[in-house]
Structure formats: C-alpha cells, structure tokens
Amino acid sequence: MDDLLADFLTETQEGLGALDAALVRLERAPDDIATLSEVFRIVHTIKGTCGFLGLTRMEGVAHAAENVLGRYRDGTLRVTQSGISVILGAIDCIRAIVAGLEGTGAEPAGNDSALIASLDAVASGEAVPVPAVSVAAKPVAEASPPVSAAPPVIVAPPPTPAASAAPSQPSAEPEAGGPNAPPQTIRVTVDVLEGLMMLVSELVLTRNQLLQLSRNGADSAFAVPLQRLSHITSDLQEGVMKTRMQPIGNAWAKLPRLVRDLGVELGKKIELDMRGAETELDRQVLELIKDPLTHMVRNSADHGIETPEQRIAAGKPEAGRIMLNASHEGGHIIIEIADDGRGLNAERIRQKVLAQGLATEAELAAMPEREIQRFIFRPGFSTAAAVTAVSGRGVGMDVVKTNMERIGGTIEVRSKDGRGTAFVVKIPLTLAIVSALIVEAGGERFAIPQIGVVELVRVGGEGAPQLERIKNSAVLRLRDRLLPLVNLSSLLHLESPAKEESAFVVVTQVGPHVFGIIVDRVFDTEEIVVKPVAPILRHVTMFSGNTILGDGSVIMILDPNGIARATGVGAESGEGEAERDGKRQAVAHRSDQRTALLLFRAGDSTPKAVPLGLIARLEDVERERIENAGGRPLVQYRGKLMPLVPLGGHWEQSMAPERQPVLVFSDGDRAMGLMVDEILDVVEEHMMIDGAGERPGFLGTTVIGGKVTEMLDTAWWLRQAGEDWFGQDAQQEAGNGCRILLVEDSAFFRNLVIPAIGAAGYSVTAVADAEEALRLREAGAVFDAIISDIAMPGMDGFALARALREGGAWRDLPLIALTGRADQADIERGRAVGFTDYVTKFDRAALLESLRQCLSAPVVG
C-alpha cells in the first residue's frame, strides 16, 4: 500500500503541475476542447485513484471539481473566470491534502463543505446566466460508477492463457482514468546521485589505468572486453551526469498560475511569455533561483505592468506582457525577465536615495542612469508608492541579488521610463554539462565552451589565410571583416613553443563582439561537467571553472567573456568596469550608427573612404583649368581661387588625366579640393576603425565590402591646404577665436568635429571623457562653450551636464549635446539635464549655427 501511495503522490504532483498551466490556458481560450479534455482527464484520474485508495476527503473535492469540468466539456456550461477560480481553489485544496499525505501518510483532517458547495453552485449554473440548467444531482450520480468500477484494476493480471481477456484490460483502464502514459519518474535523493557521480569518476580513472596497462602489455585477451568496458563506462558517466540536469521550465511551472492570480487580484491583464524553457541547468542551481525568479515576476506584475486604463492612456496594448527568456551564453545561463510596463522611475529612485542618505546629490548627478537604477538592489529599497499585499514591502531585489551572487551569478537591470524594465540574470553553469572544445596553448590544455565558438580557422600553411599585423596587434581578414585576435599563450603568460604562423584561430562571439583566440593546437570536443574553481582562484576572471576530462586530467575552462573584458575586445558593451579600471585597450573605435561613406582611389590601390557628410561637392575639373601658383595647384572655382591638394602625393600637370576628380570641402565661401584618381562608390557602413598602424592623413583602416580601406583624416588634409589659409580667414569668421571644449570618446569623431569647428575660427580643446573635462574645470581652464557627446563610457553626457549645471565655474556655459541619435525623447531628456542645444553628429552646419546662437545670446543657467 505504501508503494501504491507513493506512486499516486508522484503522479498526482505531476498532474497538479500540469493542471495549473492548463486551467490558465483554458480560461483564456474557453473553446479549446483539447485543453478542456486534458483538464478533465487529469481531475478524473485523481478522483478515480483516490477513491480506490480510500482517500475520501480528496475524492470529494476532486469529484465536485470534475462535475463542473464535465459540464464545461459537455458544453452545457460556459467557462467563466469565477468558475476557473473556484476550480483552482479546489486544486489548491487537493495540493494541501497531498502535502499532508506526504508528511503523515494519512489525509489531514479538514472540512471542505464550503468549497464543495461553491463548486456545486458553479456546476448548477448559479450566477451564470445559462438557461439550460440540468439537474445537478444527475452527473453526481453518474460519476460514482467509475469509482466503484475501479477495483477491477487491482485484480491481478489475468492468467496467461486468457489471451482474449488481456486486451480488454488495458482498453478499460483509460476510461476508468487509468495511467495516461505519464513520464516514468522516481524520486532519488541528491546524495545518491552525488555518490553515483563520485563512483563513476573513480571508475573512469580505473578504466583509464587498465587501458594504459593493456596498451603496454601484449596480452590481447583483455583487449576486446576492455574496449567494451570502456564504452560502457563512458555511457554510464554521461548518464549519471544527465541525472543532475533539469530544464528551467520546471522552475517556471508555477508562474502562469501566479501571474494569472495576480492579474485577477490587481485588476490587470497580463500575458506571460516563456521562452527557452528547455534550457537545462543543474538542479541545485534550479532550486536556488526558483524563488528569486518568482519574486521578480511578481514584481513585474505588481510594479511594472500598469492597469489597463493606464496602458491605454499611454498608447500601449491593454494587456501587459511579461517575458521570461532563458538561454545559454558562453558558459553561463542568461535568464531575462522583462516587462513592457512603466519602467523604473529614475526620479523617484533619486529622491529615495537622497531621502535615505545613500548618496549625495552631487554623487547622483555624476552617476550614469544605469548606476542609479542599480540602487533598487540596495537593502530596504522599494519605490512602490503603496505597500500592496503582493510586493512593495521593501524586501525584495536586494534578496534576489544576494541569492544570485551566492551562486556566483550577476544581475543587471535595464529600464526605460514608460517602456518597461528588464532584469538580466547571469548564472554560471556551476555544475552544468557543456560541450567544450579542447585546445592547447603554451603547452597547456584548456576547454572553451562550444557555445561561444563561432568557427575554427586554420591560419598559416599552404592556401590558408594568413595572420596580418597592424603594428603589434594581430588581425585576421576573415571574409569581409577584420577580426581582432588575442593570443591565448601571451594572455595567460605562457611561453608559446609553436610559432604563430601555423596556428588555429577560435572565432568567438561574446554578445555582439566577435574576436579570434589564437591557440597552438585544437584537439576534440568533449562534454564536460563544469566545476567552480577554488575560492582562492576566483579573481582570475579568465576562467569560468575547471573540469576533469575523460582521461582523468584536470583542465581549466576559459571564459570568453573574461577574455573579452581583459583584452578590451568587448569593452564598450556597457559593463564599464574595464574602462573604469583604466585598463581600456580598445582596439577599435566603433560607432553603432551607419554612416554614408564615399569610396575613392588615390595614389596606391588601397581604397580610401571619407564620410560623405564632410564633402561639399564632387567635381570633375578639366586638366587645362588647373593652374600652378608657387608650386601649388589651384583652380578658379565659383569666382574664387581654390587650392587643390593631391591626395596621391606628388602632382604633375603633364601626368594628370584629362578630367581630374576633385572632392570639394567648403567652409563659408572658402573651399579646398582634394585631387583623387577615381571615385568608386558611396556605401552605408557601420564604421569600425582600427586605429593601429595609422599613417599621416589617415585615421586608420576599416573593412568595406571585403576590402581593407583607409579612412581619410580630413583635418590633416585641410591643414595641407595651408594652415594660414583657414587661420587668416578665421579672424573674420563667426568663431572669432572663441574657446570650445569638446568632450568626445571616439577619436574618429574628435577628428571630424575638431576641423569642422576649428575651420570656422574656434579654438578647440578636445578631451576623451567626461572625467577629464571635469578635471580641466578643477584646474581652472576657461572656455566659452562646451560640446559633449552623449554616449560615452564611464560618465555619460547626461551625467556630465548635471555635474556642470550643479555648480562650479562652468555652470552657465552653453552646453551643446552631440549625438548619433536625436529622437524627441532624447532631446527632451538632454534639455532637462541642462543641455542648451542638441545637434546630430556630422551635421556641421547645424553645429556651427548652434554655436553661433549659443555664443551670441546670453545664456540663462
């Protein structure tokens, strides 16, 4: 009987889990016959079995619930929210009884008459305006026979000769609510699994020793059985490892019900979208993240999602959406909990921070928005205006964060006012099985999680791609992109015996960043169990764990994220820590926006590019019109003399083509022309300029259309036209020598903006970050206006504006925001923090106009 009861409990637990989800689904789609049948079948099974086991209390509840469901199924009653609520209540009651059964082996005492009465009321159609009310007692009477019909099930299988009776038995079972092929599961304590794991590891070692012995000795009688033993051992090892893994969906099973109940309670419409439920993780980790996840979903439903009225007023769909997304990423599991609700209210967080004395106003002003949002992880921090029954009691996110950190995870928050909030949880695969690539560098073997590996490239050797060098950094031209490379041996301070010339490049992706890791050799892929490194090694961020390979040797697992951070490849991904440490070694300046570039050829065969926005006009000048004045080519252009600069170096009239292509850069009524050989194309490209190996006149190289292309340094070429040519002019220009401070992290844009406004007669000082700008202020530097980029690592433009407006010598200076994107919300935000004007990058005319206006009108701080 005990075994029978245990089986029943396991089965019922599963049934109940499925019921919650199915009922919520049913409520949303009342006409879904399949779901309805599933629900009915589960409840029917529970009722049937507990009648058989003599669990009368549970049977009564299940029976009453079944009546309601039966009428839903027959179509004599409409599915309503209140009806489902009552059924869910019955499920909860059954769950409580099951819990009692598990604990004591007997049904706990209790009175369910109220619940049964309300179920019966629903079944009889009370409070539901459906005319056709049949006699409520009838289904009750009808439902009894299956219960009494249950006993035959336990009758021992018919004697073997009675073959004809055998088929009738199974066919009767499903009708009687017998097993609907539930997944066969048993409960095993974790200790048993751990013990198995240990034994298997030992077995593997012994197997390896045996194999070693058999290889040395000539006795071949053992060879074949040993081989079999070896295979079986491997399979066993794999099997035991898998016993520890569970899909994350197990931790989510209760969420649909939770969200549904919250929605009803709070009067909100909420949809729950769960993706990646099959992502497997270690059951231990699963247990630990279950509660934090539930808490975050509850938070989203309570604080995040607005009421339907608010949502409609905000122009959003009436139903809010909570999305859960789990995926593997480079040796971690990423779980995102996102809602499309009202987002975090930065202003309220700020006030709360001030009120609780967690930071001063000045500190807050210097903080990027992300930092401010992170205050919600502080203990006792809740911005909920009212404490509801659901959340807002000031315990919460800090507990979530602590729990995540306890298992070595991290949590990030991204939020946009009015648009929603997303929490991104990153948990290491403490004990998860991953497929890993085994590589060798500097004589040591390492594992690289396969998830981060995009492809393997053999370099050097016949017909294989070659490593190229720009100054000291190695790059690989792979199809149409220039791939930054990291040498694993030197990164790990190992001596590399093999030459780089014949190596392998493991192309790795971390978030949006792709880079190559140079290794000496590549072995095989292997399924490994990730084990955390000892605490004294936690600071070595290059490793995400270690593992024992099939041959028994210990091997370190590389963390591509750590490598990216350490080398600066992924430095701008928003982590920021690397930058703040001053360890930034960014190999590339990147701009997320696409820029129209003019491609041309001049001098050598390497294509060259210049942002189209900088060029005033393209001209074809006849050779005869080009004059020579004091060794300098000139052309009469629009009634003035325009100096021409040969981009290819030396220029000789006799060698020139009949029609000379010229890029005209103009400024006011002045102009200068760059002579090129041929204009190739105009393309829209993401600019990723590699500044290494630059030569005068060029900012660096980028890959466009599969070709290495040199990016023109406009400022340098403008100077070639004769510094005094612009300088002399500047005196009469609007700039009039006004001093401008330019804060811009990208060298590329600095090089664009400086000549643009320098040419207009302003004296420009450029700094690479906001901190440097503030240092200049402390040092007493004097400027007439400040132009600042918005998106910068570390302190961003908004924070800089707040810091400047707060006080100090530059409090009243005009402050112009320079940005890649200028949507209305951004502009308003910029004005709110104190920017005087907002100008898009590349719009030189607008920038000059803005400067002129700012400097001529008195500014009110």
Place this chain on the structure above:
Amino acid sequence: MQTQTTTGPAPGLLARGGLPADAAEDIYLTLTVADQLCGVPVLAIRDVLGVQVITRIPLAPAEVAGSLNLRGRIVTAIDLRCRLGLPPRPEGHRGAMSVVVERDGELYSLLADQVGEVLPLPRAERAPNPVTLDTVWRDVSTGVHRIGERLLIVIDVERILAIG
C-alpha cells in the same frame, strides 16, 4: 590507485596514533618542506597521496601549484615551499607528496617534499612561536615542538590557505 596510505618509518607510532587521543595531546602528521619539519593536525587531513599529475593554472597566485584530480574531485595544490618562502624543489627531486585538507567544502593539497609519521604530541610541550620567527612563518604557525634534535613547526591549515 594513486592513493597511498602514509608509510611512516615507525609502524608503532602509527598504531599509537590510532589510539583515542588524550585530551592533553594533539596528533600531528609530520612533513618535511626543504628540510624543515612541519606538523599538520591529523584531524584536518583527508588523504595523503603520492606524486600526482598536477595541471598548472595560469595567472594563479604563485603559491598555487595547480590542480589535481582526487577521485573525481578537483583539488587545488598549494606549494608549501613557495607558501613558506622557501626555495623551489631542486631538479631531480622525485616529486612532492600531497596532503589533502578540506576547507569550506573545497579540497586543497599541501605539497610537501616528504611525509613522515603520525605523532601524538603533548599540548603542554608546545612552545609559542619565537618572536624572531620570519613573519610568513609566524603567520601560519601556531607553535613549535621539540622532537629530539629537531624543531617541528605546527601549521595552521586555515592560515596556510589564506592566499591572496
């Protein structure tokens, strides 16, 4: 298997070590690190292993010699010579013995040149560290015992593992 039981030169002593410890005595396993006799409390020790294959760990603190596999568990090896500021093992040494200890659920192996015997030592005879003792040693030692002509330094496992 690679696991070995300690092969002390005096089996009698081993037997004595197995007797219930007198409250006035502490039982130590003696090890030699660059000719210095050290003692580790027997109760802290999980295993004593012969020479093991140790995987180097790049970028780890110098004291960390690497990691090794003990029946499916990964053990971090601490080189006692380096930890105690002694010169590295000479070339041709037959390899270090591993004394495996546990701390916070993690296993560590203390690499010693030689593992000696199990000795019960009267607590009353333990002398405090001499004030002139090297600071590194003073930090990891809880006292000194006289064993015949030699001095035995009592090693505090917690402290020796406090690296970085």
